[in-house]
Amino acid sequence: MRTLLKTLIGLTAALAASAGAALAAQAPAERANTMQIVIREPGDGRVSERLDLPLGQAAVLHLPVDAAEVMVANDSVADAVVRTPRRALLLGQAVGRTNIFFFDADGQIILDLDVRVERDMAGLREALTRFVPGGRIEAESMNANIVLSGTVPSASAADAALQVARRWADDPDQVVSFLAIEGREQVMLRVRIVEMKRTIVRQLGVNLAADLSTGGATPTVNRINTDNAFGLAGASLGGLSGSMDLLNALGGNTRLGATLTALERIGLVRTLAEPNITAISGEAAQFLAGGEFPVPVGRDRDGNITIEFKPFGVGLGFTPVVLSEGRISLRISTEVSELSNEGAISLGATPQFDGQGNVIGTTGGITIPALSVNRTQTTVELPSGGSLVIAGLIKEETRQAMDAVPGIERLPVLGSLFRSRDFANNETELVVLVTPYLVDPVNPGALEEPGEGFAAASMASNLILGRLNRVYAAPGARVDGRGWTGPVGFVLE
Secondary structure: OOOOOOOOOEOOOOOOOOHHHHHHHHHHHHHHOEOOOOOOOEOOOOOEEEEEEEOOOEEEEEOOOOOOEEEEOOOOOEEEEEEEOOEEEEEEOOOEEEEEEEEOOOOOEEEEEEEEEEOOOHHHHHHHHHHOOOOEEEEEEEOOEEEEEEEEOOHHHHHHHHHHHHHHOOOHHHEEEEEEEOOOOEEEEEEEEEEEEEEEEEEEEEEEEEEEEEOOEOOOOOOOOOOOOOOOOOEEEEEEEEEEEEOOOOOEEEEEEEEEEEEEEEEEEEEEEOOEEEEEOOOOEEEEEEEEEEEEEEEOOOOOEEEEEEEEEEEEEEEEEEOHHHEEEEEEEEEEEEEEEEEEEEEOOEEEEOOOOOEEEEEOOEEEEEEEEEEEEEEEEEEOOOOEEEEEEEEEEEEEEEEEOOOHHHOOOHHHHHEEEEEEEEEEEEEEEEEEEEEOOOOHHHOOOOOOOOOEOOHHHHHHHOOOEOOOOOOOOOOOOOOOOOOOOOOOO
């Protein structure tokens, strides 16, 4: 194998449009800015060498013997200009790979040079060291892409390194990151969803009914009714009804009835949902405690209803990212839903027909329930152990109605007998609180389960004493082996 007597690579700062002019103008710069670059690995050929050439820069190559001919496989990637028989200038013009062959006067190959033109990563490595302190990041060029590898202390440092590399590339999609985060923290999210509802309903009125018939003929409009407007059944406090016959030429019959109705109803509802979930920084987690209900979405060719299931209950999804200085960025989605008859729809029976249009059967109807949903989705940032109200709602609804007989209800005293009043007030207050914690695994013995210490009652204890669980320690009894956890005692000043 032939050996190269001397290979000297010089990097220059700029290229001119004309190769001859560039050589003449940059000759002093080559001597002043020459740096040694070792051709690291041999190629596959007998006299092959490999050269990694930075994009937009040049290298000066010294040959061991005189070259009579130079051939470049792809001059759009790299070009070679021969200044003297033993000196050539290599120019990196585009990212890629090509071959450059040097021949002597007898047509023998002096050098088969495998040239790979890549981006210069020296400036990017310097920028990563400056903007991402504490990270051990390696930046490499692969074809037209930038590949980041190594480790960083946090997710924010990984994001900063990715942003710096994207500014260095022509296209942000050309940056590929394989950065690993050292000691990725785990975040436990505690969510409290508290809802209070208060309902007040009052009804007071007199319901009157009257029938009038004269001479065997009953009028079409013959009833006076002042029922309450709201669909609430009040208590009947008393009533009066009777009939009176008028003996005259035509004859007649009159029937009167009255009922006093009063109602006052106060309702209070408290809803508390407190889901907890843990995830690694940067990873998504989901939690659902509830169920799924079927929803019809269509029919098949036989007329059968096809369904799909929709979830309901207490749902929580979040993606934590631990930033520097113990702060946590949270992308949160919470939902509390329950089945409700308000808004539900019912689909009646549908007849089935054959090809001639004859009815061959009937598909049964179906009732689709509705959902009452409280949903929140947001992104917040807060420290470990800090709480924040991410959503809240105060809603008050007041309804009033009065039914009366026109004209008569305005009479003093007697007008109240021909009126019915309804009053309804609904108040709702909803608050969603979140609290993240940085957590670490603990010994299983330090954790308590909800069913810890439970023992089912014996058959005799269940039948005679009506107990569901076994009593294994009387109140006030000593429990050996269980000490206090945390500070205990008194502080005297």
